[in-house]
Amino acid sequence: MTNPVVKASGIVKRYGHVTAIDHSDFELYPGEILAVIGDNGAGKSSIVKAICGATIPDEGEILIEGKKVNFTSPIDARDMGIEIVYQNLALSPALSIADNMFTGREIRKEGFLGKFLRMLDKPAMETFAREKLTELGLMTVQSIKQPVETLSGGQRQGVAVARAAAFATKFIIMDEPTAALGVKESRKVLELMKDVKARGIPIILISHNMPHVFEVADRIHVHRLGKRLCTIDPKDYTMSDAVAFMTGAKEPPAEITA
Amino acid sequence: MSDATDKASEGQSFEQNLDQSAKEVAQFKVKNTSLLNRIQHLLHNNPTLVPVIVLVISLIAFGFIAGSKFFSAFNLSLILQQVSIIGILAAAQSLIIITAGIDLSVAAIMVLMSVVMGNLAVFMGVPSGLAILTGMAGGVGAGLMNGWFITKIKLPPFITTLGTWSIFYALLLWLSGAQSIRGQDIDANASFLKFFGQSFNIGGARITFSAILMVLVFVVLWYMLNKTAWGRHVYAIGDDKEAAEMSGIRTDRTLLSVYGLAGLVCAFAGWASIGRVGSISPQSFYEGNLDSITAVVIGGISLFGGRGSIMGALFGALIVGVFRSGLRLSGVDVLWQVFAIGWLIIIAVAIDQWIRRVSA
Ligand SMILES: Nc1ncnc2c1ncn2[C@@H]1O[C@H](COP(=O)(O)OP(=O)(O)OP(=O)(O)O)[C@@H](O)[C@H]1O
Ligand SMILES: [Mg+2]
Numbered sequence: 120m121t122n123p124v125v126k127a128s129g130i131v132k133r134y135g136h137v138t139a140i141d142h143s144d145f146e147l148y149p150g151e152i153l154a155v156i157g158d159n160g161a162g163k164s165s166i167v168k169a170i171c172g173a174t175i176p177d178e179g180e181i182l183i184e185g186k187k188v189n190f191t192s193p194i195d196a197r198d199m200g201i202e203i204v205y206q207n208l209a210l211s212p213a214l215s216i217a218d219n220m221f222t223g224r225e226i227r228k229e230g231f232l233g234k235f236l237r238m239l240d241k242p243a244m245e246t247f248a249r250e251k252l253t254e255l256g257l258m259t260v261q262s263i264k265q266p267v268e269t270l271s272g273g274q275r276q277g278v279a280v281a282r283a284a285a286f287a288t289k290f291i292i293m294d295e296p297t298a299a300l301g302v303k304e305s306r307k308v309l310e311l312m313k314d315v316k317a318r319g320i321p322i323i324l325i326s327h328n329m330p331h332v333f334e335v336a337d338r339i340h341v342h343r344l345g346k347r348l349c350t351i352d353p354k355d356y357t358m359s360d361a362v363a364f365m366t367g368a369k370e371p372p373a374e375i376t377a
Numbered sequence: 378m379s380d381a382t383d384k385a386s387e388g389q390s391f392e393q394n395l396d397q398s399a400k401e402v403a404q405f406k407v408k409n410t411s412l413l414n415r416i417q418h419l420l421h422n423n424p425t426l427v428p429v430i431v432l433v434i435s436l437i438a439f440g441f442i443a444g445s446k447f448f449s450a451f452n453l454s455l456i457l458q459q460v461s462i463i464g465i466l467a468a469a470q471s472l473i474i475i476t477a478g479i480d481l482s483v484a485a486i487m488v489l490m491s492v493v494m495g496n497l498a499v500f501m502g503v504p505s506g507l508a509i510l511t512g513m514a515g516g517v518g519a520g521l522m523n524g525w526f527i528t529k530i531k532l533p534p535f536i537t538t539l540g541t542w543s544i545f546y547a548l549l550l551w552l553s554g555a556q557s558i559r560g561q562d563i564d565a566n567a568s569f570l571k572f573f574g575q576s577f578n579i580g581g582a583r584i585t586f587s588a589i590l591m592v593l594v595f596v597v598l599w600y601m602l603n604k605t606a607w608g609r610h611v612y613a614i615g616d617d618k619e620a621a622e623m624s625g626i627r628t629d630r631t632l633l634s635v636y637g638l639a640g641l642v643c644a645f646a647g648w649a650s651i652g653r654v655g656s657i658s659p660q661s662f663y664e665g666n667l668d669s670i671t672a673v674v675i676g677g678i679s680l681f682g683g684r685g686s687i688m689g690a691l692f693g694a695l696i697v698g699v700f701r702s703g704l705r706l707s708g709v710d711v712l713w714q715v716f717a718i719g720w721l722i723i724i725a726v727a728i729d730q731w732i733r734r735v736s737a
Binding site: 238 | 389391392600604605607609613619620624683
């Protein structure tokens with residue numbers, strides 16, 4: 120295959136005497152949707168957080184497009200065009216939908232107002248936010264100015280997904296983006312992922328939903344006990360195989376192990 | 378296995394009717410919304426409404442009780458003048474409280490900087506303008522010191538500012554030798570220090586410069602908090618600091634700027650206090666810290682951070698002033714003024730809790 124977009128090797132992260140990541144490797148290739156599956160507490164969130172700078176690994180090396188990176192905060196990753204939808208969404212409840220979509224990359228008015236008085240261009244941000252939510256079929260919200268805390272869990276997830284999809288240029292990490300979504304909304308998110316992939320932007324998808332994983336993923340990274348157990352091609356294995364590997368019910372064949 | 382992959386393009390089989398699903402934007406049937414419920418929502422969206430209503434009602438009430446003594450242009454402008462220093466401190470305090478912090482040192486920074494300005498200009502012959510600039514820089518420095526302990530050493534704001542309150546207070550006693558600088562000495566050597574004590578008359582009202590400064594401070598800070606990205610970040614940090622960090626805000630840097638700015642505002646209060654009081658007294662405004670918190674709380678700004686408008690603190694300060702003046706002019710003993718303010722605080726926090734329960 121071509122050179123990986125992300126290549127991480129020997130990543131270790133310890134919290135006290137819990138080892139969340141135990142010498143794990145990780146690769147993401149251009150243009151693919153990579154699913155990451157594993158039991159609760161296997162360390163899926165931990166490893167993607169290490170990749171995007173939300174946590175700093177104790178050991179190991181991360182290369183992005185072949186260049187070694189040492190992110191100290193998710194802002195560093197974001198500046199490179201890496202977006203993440205966190206499992207807990209990372210939204211500010213009291214701020215509006217539009218404010219949340221633009222946190223840290225607000226649009227300022229042109230001319231004197233923006234340059235010297237640093238005034239925000241709220242209409243521009245609101246228009247953009249409304250467009251992105253409509254693309255996701257999430258315009259069931261009453262107003263783009265309403266605070267995020269007045270949205271349902273699924274609507275909040277939609278806001279977080281829309282934010283990531285709108286701004287990513289290198290790759291997107293989605294940590295259980297459909298966990299709180301209804302059937303119709305999940306479908307929209309899956310379609311959106313395919314669109315993003317068609318734009319040439321690879322995606323890392325963490326999910327417990329096997330039908331979703333097998334539908335969209337090009338490769339599946341099976342995470343078990345803090346490290347990558349194996350990578351499988353969804354065309355070669357069944358959902359029950361995948362579940363058997365990730366729970367330890369079955370050993371994966373040697374040629375695909377980590 | 379090929380089952381799952383075959384269907385990949387059409388999605389799951391149970392989803393095949395999704396194409397026919399309703400397309401129109403959802404209509405929410407408004408049900409079960411009692412009047413109380415709707416009020417709760419209204420206040421949630423407009424947190425400043427409570428203090429505004431309280432202010433208007435108390436103005437009308439005291440107008441009836443105390444009569445024209447109270448409801449004259451002169452008395453109303455006097456109230457404005459009386460609350461101006463605490464009002465400016467409350468503006469600084471609001472900034473901190475919106476980030477879910479608290480600052481017990483605001484009044485100590487203010488008095489310390491007025492002593493610094495006075496010492497330099499009155500006793501050491503430094504030009505007034507330069508003395509004032511030094512005081513302003515000192516205010517920023519004192520605020521940054523608080524901010525540094527809070528962001529870099531990760532100390533809780535309450536403990537940090539409890540400590541720096543004592544430190545700044547001791548420093549100001551030392552610098553002033555526990556002595557006041559008399560008004561005559563200021564007039565003779567550095568009358569510019571009293572700039573904000575000047576006033577002009579319109580109608581029967583006497584408007585002091587310190588009252589104008591207070592309003593200006595609030596307007597500028599309101600603009601910064603509501604119309605700039607920095608302001609949105611300040612609210613996001615107060616709301617949920619971790620989420621703010623993860624969604625791309627440099628939280629420590631922003632917090633540091635908030636504390637520095639609050640220190641600057643305190644130094645302005647220090648300058649204005651010289652004109653307002655007429656002298657520089659190390660003992661003045663000893664309760665200023667708590668008074669500023671009172672104004673913020675009565676103004677509907679949540680002590681839990683992230684909620685409330687800074688304008689609320691202006692109304693909060695005015696409400697306290699109106700109660701003091703109204704009760705005094707009605708011939709009520711000072712102790713009952715204190716009693717009333719206490720109840721105002723309790724009620725304001727109770728309302729805040731109630732409004733916060735509205736979400737989802
Ligand atoms: N901040 C933290 N402090 C202490 N322990 C942590 C922390 N974050 C994760 N862990 C531990 O690391 C391990 C892996 O957690 P992680 O969140 O990565 O699991 P996960 O695979 O994402 O699980 P889930 O499917 O439930 O989301 C768990 O045992 C967890 O307790
Ligand atoms: Mg997780």
